[in-house]
Amino acid sequence: MAEALTQSPIVTQGPYYPLADDIPLDKDNDLVQLSDNLNIAAGIVTYITGRVLDANGEPVKNALVECWHADHEGDYVYSTGTGRNAACDANFAGFGQFLTGSSGSFRFRTIKAGLYTGRTRHFHWGVTLPGRSTRSCTQTGWNEVAYANNGTQWTTQNANDNVFASLTAAQKASILLDFLPVEGTTTGEVHTNWDFVSGYTPVEPTYPGSGGFVATGEPVVGPNNTIRYKLTFPVYAGYCYEVYGNPTMADLEWAALPFSLTQTGAIDRHKQVVSAEGSLSIYVEAAALKGFYKVAFRVPGANTGTP
CATH class of the missing domain: 2.60.120 (Jelly Rolls)
Structure with missing residues (x-):
């Protein structure tokens, strides 16, 4: 029921959303493979599906969903004023977009986000509803104990992450996600489902007749x-x-x-x-x-x- 929905927490956009001049031509919902590149990004392939819902729990059509996050080693592709980061995985898109249909559904193929100093593992999301000119930003994390690529336990976990620590228990439960193995995978691919619940009811633009x-x-x-x-x-x-x-x-x-x-x-x-x-x-x-x-x-x- 719509009454039981927890509104997705609105948090900082962070410094790694690409500037307008840096938004790539390849900005679809597949962050694993760039255009016609035969190579794919390093890391565990991760599928995220979900819906954009309005304040009443109804699916939102024509919502722009954007996803960006660090690569396997914890480097972002984009950083304010710097263009594409040369240290980042050259096969990783780092940023993608999806426009929802009538069901409000979206789908992304990406990798398990890497870790970097001061933060636990997380995805950034931006959602722009029709009729609104600004995006609502949130972040999702992994419901797990985070380990670095070398197998050591990471210092910053969900409990002491500076962004997640500011959320209520209900908000944390709504954005700390369980990732399950993709059925039949032989490469460790995982998937999860997550709904972005907006605090707004979208206003569809209207246009005059002749x-x-x-x-x-x-x-x-x-x-x-x-x-x-x-x-x-x-x-x-x-x-x-x-x-x-x-x-x-x-x-x-x-x-x-x-x-x-x-x-x-x-x-x-x-x-x-x-x-x-x-x-x-x-x-x-x-x-x-x-x-x-x-x-x-x-x-x-x-x-x-x-x-």
Whole structure:
């Protein structure tokens, strides 16, 4: 039941999430093997499956799940401001992403995280729900006594780890996971299942149907010192946009206006289909009554014939 769920604890992101310029092209949910590389990362292959659930225990579609952690020897691939760490396993991706479907499910193939001074074994997770612009970060650990690769017991265990020690008993129980052998494995592969339970109920973005709105035109200098009028307005991916003006009292009909996408470029189009959500600036030559224009938009797939 949803009432029995423990919200996943929100903890520090840490310094090893890759900067925007360092996020690799190979950022899928397989951290063990890079692109077409025939070699795989050193360490025990580990499978993690689970779901992203909202505050009501319902699965969340289109949640971005991100995973990053240290390699077999305890080195991170990425560190703030340094790019890829040359000391890290060259075959280890170190970072991966997965976008959930309607069941809220995710799946990662990685390795058992290595140990480094000051921390016990752990995975970092970032989950961004639809309608939110920031990721929620948590960490999961192994429900075990941690041993270094040379067989000696590690100094920092779950009980005295500086991140895990700050959690409540219920929170610890929700993120210290049991890893079981994969059935039929001959190489020691293990797996676990873990659900990320958010404290939020996601808000699915909504988009308008076909319609229009009024926008003002800002006078700017065009080619050869002519005057153009700049209109800037929000746009949605896949929508088609057109602009109409009413330049004189003698002609009260809205007239479709050609425009340019640059301040001094050719006036060469009557409509524009945008590829990404954001804002669009267009430039027209015709002055509108009192400086106002009508911007019309059509939903993706609508008839976009010449206006």
